[in-house]
Every structure is written in C-alpha cells, then in structure tokens.
Amino acid sequence: MVKLLVHHGARLCLRNDVGWTPAHFAAESGRLGVLRTLHFLHAAIDAADLFGDTPKRIAEIYGHKDCVKFLEIAEVECRDYRVMAGLKGIQLDQTDEDWELKKEELEKKTPHAQAKYTLSTQKKTRGKTVKQ
Secondary structure, X not given: OHHHHHHOOOOOOOOOOOOOOHHHXXXXXXXXXXXXXXXXXXXXXXXXXXXXXXXXXXXHHOOOHHHHHHHXXXXXXXXXXXXXXXXXXXXXOOOOHHHHHHHHHHHHHOHHHHHHHHHHHHHHHOOOOOOO
C-alpha cells in the first residue's frame, strides 16, 4: 500500500501538526512491515517530532521491541544514506517545508521551546557582557 501511495505522488516526509511522519505512526502501531517499506523508500526514518521523539522512541514507548530493534539499525543506515546522497548530489525528499515554517512559529510560542532557547542563550552569554 505504501509503495502504491508513493507511486501516485504521496510524500513520505510530510508531517502532522506535532511533526509525526508516517514512520512515527507505523512505530506507534507496531507495523514493522511498513517501517521496512519506508526505510527501503529512503524515508527519513530518524526524523524527530516537535518534542524530539523519533520513531524508535515511539516504538520503545509502546513496547514494540521488534520495531525498536529494526529502527536501531535503520536509523544508522538512514543517516549514512543521507551523507552519501549529499556527497553524490542526489536530491532527497526528506523535508516538509510547510511544517518547518510552522515548527519555527510553534517553537517561538511554546514555553518548552522558550525555556530551551533561554538556557542555550544563557550558556552562550555566560561570562560575557551583553550590549543593550
């Protein structure tokens, strides 16, 4: 089914409102076959959602040990393929541009993201005089 959808134009990189990809949903429901197909089609199997959770983490939360075991290997292969593709100039469709823009807006509005930003800013400016 996944291959058929892709054949008809479905993009495997598209995300929902919290950044879940098809791999997150497959991991949540323990669909190892779907995860294997997504990996075969070079989907970003290691993509983190808005909260930093990858499909592997979702599979861990739901106790899908077979999916976790597969994703441990698939994440490394995914990163390796992304590097190789970049070196060879191969274009990968692994970014949902609309979601990236929405993510930036959400990060500005959410307390979690603001606290994360404040901490990183404090670490960077620690011991430095900040001009105002």
